[in-house]
Amino acid sequence: MNKTIVYGVDVQFGDCDPAGIVFFPNYSRWMNAATDHFFHACGLPPWRDIQQLPGCVGGPLLEIHTRFHASVTYGERIEIHSCVEEWRGKIFRMQHRIMRGQDLICEGRETRALCVRGASGKLKAVPIPDFIRVACA
Amino acid sequence: MNKTIVYGVDVQFGDCDPAGIVFFPNYSRWMNAATDHFFHACGLPPWRDIQQLPGCVGGPLLEIHTRFHASVTYGERIEIHSCVEEWRGKIFRMQHRIMRGQDLICEGRETRALCVRGASGKLKAVPIPDFIRVACA
Amino acid sequence: MNKTIVYGVDVQFGDCDPAGIVFFPNYSRWMNAATDHFFHACGLPPWRDIQQLPGCVGGPLLEIHTRFHASVTYGERIEIHSCVEEWRGKIFRMQHRIMRGQDLICEGRETRALCVRGASGKLKAVPIPDFIRVACA
């Protein structure tokens, strides 16, 4: 079982669309916040500090995939259960399960790489250092 | 001293702009959430229920005014201290003071009316009922 | 070759994050706008009118999948090339290719169903009517 961290969101009126339910790009926004929250809870520094390391760029997103199972409206609270589902060489995949109480609202996956800026100025993915994998285990 | 309710926000990476600070329309978004939170904490129903009352439309915004004193970045927590600053016939004014610890980050005012939909279909402001003023006092 | 409609976006400062590039949930927001623009360009009515039809709910999102190939910053213009990639019984899949000039920035897919509200109040997917498929062909 992977280490799982929970991030809570109180859904606001302005997060909802004319159908009265959460406008879905907000789920991506919250999952991104949940990823930051996860790494912070694991003791890793914020992006601000990571990019101070020589050449380091952080963990840009390669791919997202989200399945929507039920809708949520304002006044409700959701909880995002996040873990690293897979480490694979230079990339890793976050899994987010958004729950409202016992109901699964949506499931999302984010595939990210750890990148540095090469001599040419182009981004280059590098193997995930062990200290990061250990911190998140 | 008016009843004051505090609403907290953990500022996220995605709330910030290329200058690395909160993109200011987010403050309006959070102050709107703080207004909803204020009325909820005072025991009043959400907008969803208010609009079920015959002809009732809620409290549309007439005017906002915000002064920015300092900037905030991601990873920081702010607290919005909200109260009704004035009731004046058919309108009321919310005051929001956004604090980071002891620092005043910005001050906002929202002027709102309580509206119903008249026979012609047009919005019409109505006097704020006593039960609302009492709940918020 | 499926009918393809192009929707343009001028990327703004406030669409970008502290890395100086588009904050990715905005791509989902723009792809959703491109879907609406696609159906409008095909002569179909806006959601406002669709939901007036008895029991009709519109085309809720079941799933999104996006691959990010390159980043975009403010001051740049992107174009979203959208088509219906597949009709399959009660669901359909939109494909969006976001281009900056000749560069493919990201590719997104949205899977949607056409739903009505059943007697019990629950949503129920229904076969896509022929007039919609014809309009989009």
Added chain:
Amino acid sequence: MNKTIVYGVDVQFGDCDPAGIVFFPNYSRWMNAATDHFFHACGLPPWRDIQQLPGCVGGPLLEIHTRFHASVTYGERIEIHSCVEEWRGKIFRMQHRIMRGQDLICEGRETRALCVRGASGKLKAVPIPDFIRVACA
């Protein structure tokens, strides 16, 4: 009469709230884009380049003030008419009038300063250079 530049926005479904009208912080977002568009149309460089100048920080916002006169929904087009209403030493005030055809939807003012970063690292407002005032006249 001050130089006025028009910036157009097609209002999207996702810009609207459960009341079916534009969620008001979006007006601040669009007015900020209209300010950037105004300076760009006057031949001034984007913020990205401005901040390369030694010590220069750009034009941070001191204050906003917006009056809402009518609501707008998705599928409608609005136009933002922007000008510099006043230059006053180290600050300037943008005026934005948001129109839907002949209807005034809202009026906004943004007060901004031109800032540099002083030796101590603190922001310091400086007099607006003549070349900027000339470009915008």
